[in-house]
Amino acid sequence: MIYCEEDFLQLSGLQHFAFCRRQWALIHIERQWQENLRTVERDLFHHRAHNGEARERRGNLLILRDLSIVSPTLGISGKCDVVEFHQDSGGVPLYGEEGLWSPFPVEYKRGAPKTHQADELQLCAQAMCLEEMLCCTVAEGALFYGETRRRVSVLFTPELRQQVHTMTEEMHQLSRRGYTPKAKPSKGCNACSLKELCLPALMKGKDVEQYLRQAMEEEP
Template sequence: MIYREEDFLQLSGLQHFAFCRRQWALIHIEQQWRENLRTVEGDLLHRRAHDEQARERRGDILILRGLSVASAALGISGKCDVVEFRADPGGISLRGEEGLWVPFPVEYKRGSPKPHRADELQLCAQAMCLEEMLCCTVSEGAIFYSETRRRTSVSFSRELREQVKAMLEEMHQLYRRGYTPKVRRSRSCNACSLKELCLPALMKENDVNAYLRQAMEVEP
């Protein structure tokens, strides 16, 4: 399937969706957002990474920041924090640059590596966009975590790519329906910036309508 540009979803939403489908819908469908310390720190980190005026050359590595990417096959668009183009005889040519180059996307995240794969999925989607735009193969990238000050290497396996495709297909379906999934309460809810909007404690009731009716009853 090829998506029209007006139907593209935000690439960054894949990370939200992988973390919590309800959080993604609240942000991307209902347009709700609240800041907390984690989101502010993450925003500052990405602002530094997205300095589009910065174009560095370090030996055989060309570094571009805030590179816009998109994929009609996936129906997404967004920006890469950093893409390192590494000199490689098996790479592609770049306008204004001599030689051949292989893209290596790098995503900047606050904190440390997480137990889920949300960050890896977002990075893999960036790589798939680069492949479509540049007609090349991007086999690996890295995530830089601010807490550990280290990179975590990510291999874009077939399994990871299929998971990206499946999640994006589900995201498009939910977006077209304008549907916000019900909450699935977990430990992650406490760290979510939207917990006061999501109300996970309230939504755990088996029958929310009955709960609301009971809460609104006026005692005689």
């Protein structure tokens, strides 16, 4: 299936979706958002990652920052923090550059590596966009974590690619329906910037009246 441009979804939403489908729907369908310390720190970290020349050459390495990408097949669009192009006889030609080049996407994350695959899925989706745009194969990329100051290599396996296909298809289905999934409380809810909008506590055996009564009693 090929999606029309007006139906494209934000690539960055894949990370939200992998972490929590309700969080994704609140942000990308209902257009709700709240800042907290984590989101502010994340935005500042990404700003520093993009704070440099959009195009930088280091010998056989070409670095592009804030690169716009798109995949009509997946129906997503977005930007890569950094794409390193390594000069490679098996690569692809680039406008304005001599020789052939192989892309290597690098995504910057504020914290540390996570127990789930949300970051890997987002990076894999970036690679799949690059493949579709450049008619090449991107086998590997990296996640750079600000807390550890280290890169983590990510192989774009068939399993990871299939997860991207499955999740983006589900995102489009929910978007077409305008449907926001119900909350499924987890440990991650406490750090979520949308906790007060999502109200996951309502799903723990309390009805709305009980929750509001308790909230009013807790107010000073």
